[in-house]
């Protein structure tokens with residue numbers, strides 16, 4: 220079963236930034252980029268480091284711990300030391316509310 224879950228409001232996230240969203244026993248990262256809003260798993264795939272304090276550079280999130288990079292829109296791992304992709308989640312915006320689809 221898939222569920223759309225209300226994550227936040229559009230103005231909760233500054234442009235070129237992200238916020239942490241915790242739901243049930245999981246944590247996510249919700250991004251506001253020039254290309255729209257996106258969602259990925261919250262933790263880096265390298266070590267247990269949340270991406271909430273990472274740096275958004277266009278369509279790239281840079282992990283704050285070892286500066287590994289991922290493509291925000293797809294979760295694809297782009298540069299060492301990360302080699303495992305982030306899980307990404309569909310996002311929809313209704314009015315000023317952001318929903319993510321959680322499997």
Ligand code: FES
Nearest residue numbers: 263265282285287
């Ligand atoms: S924990 Fe993210 S790059 Fe190492």
